Amino acid sequence: xxxxxxxxxxxxxxxxxxxxxxxxxxxxxxxxxxxxxxxxxxxxxxxxxxxxxxxxxxxxxxxxxxxxxxxxxxxxxxxxxxxxxxxxxxxxxxxxxxxxxxxxxxxxxxxxxxxxxxxxxxxxxxxxxxxxxxxxxxxxxxxxxxxxxxxxxxxxxx
Numbered sequence: 367x368x369x370x371x372x373x374x375x376x377x378x379x380x381x382x383x384x385x386x387x388x389x390x391x392x393x394x395x396x397x398x399x400x401x402x403x404x405x406x407x408x409x410x411x412x413x414x415x416x417x418x419x420x421x422x423x424x425x426x427x428x429x430x431x432x433x434x435x436x437x438x439x440x441x442x443x444x445x446x447x448x449x450x451x452x453x454x455x456x457x458x459x460x461x462x463x464x465x466x467x468x469x470x471x472x473x474x475x476x477x478x479x480x481x482x483x484x485x486x487x488x489x490x491x492x493x494x495x496x497x498x499x500x501x502x503x504x505x506x507x508x509x510x511x512x513x514x515x516x517x518x519x520x521x522x523x524x
Contacts, residue, residue: 437478439498444506445486446472447494461493482507482514 386397399406414421447467450456455470464480467473473480479497484506491511499514507514 439479439481440473440475440477441481441483442467442473443483443485444488444503447482447492448486448488448490451490451492458490458492461495463495464497467496479517488512 383393384391385393386395388394396406404410404412414423416422447456447462450470450472451458456462456466456472460466464473464476467480468476481498481500482494482496482503483500484502488506488510492507493512494507494514495517496514497517499516504514504516
């Protein structure tokens with residue numbers, strides 16, 4: 367077998383229907399569009415039109431609201447912080463700031479600040495300084511003997 371002898375199985379790829387290419391094509395003369403009218407012409411966009419009735423997309427109520435100036439926080443869980451401390455990428459002895467988390471690779475970027483959530487366990491005594499934290503995260507860090515300081519910029523924004 368040679369490359370020039372390769373063929374698809376018969377009927378595997380049906381031939382493309384060539385519309386409006388003469389009477390022998392089976393879709394000649396008006397190309398299956400009928401006679402005259404808006405839909406026989408090119409550039410028609412009447413999919414959402416319901417004959418003058420109020421269209422469905424306008425009858426249904428609008429829902430929700432997206433705040434245009436909302437803050438977007440980078441989120442990190444306590445379990446991930448503990449994992450980075452165990453692997454030696456973060457120093458538990460020093461204060462762990464947002465910049466330290468970014469440098470270690472625990473957070474990709476700061477965005478409007480870093481927010482700590484309580485998923486996972488932390489057994490090491492750590493001093494964290496971040497923009498935001500959940501109440502349960504603060505409790506978990508203090509229970510382990512550390513401290514979690516929320517910076518003033520976040521407190522003013524919340």
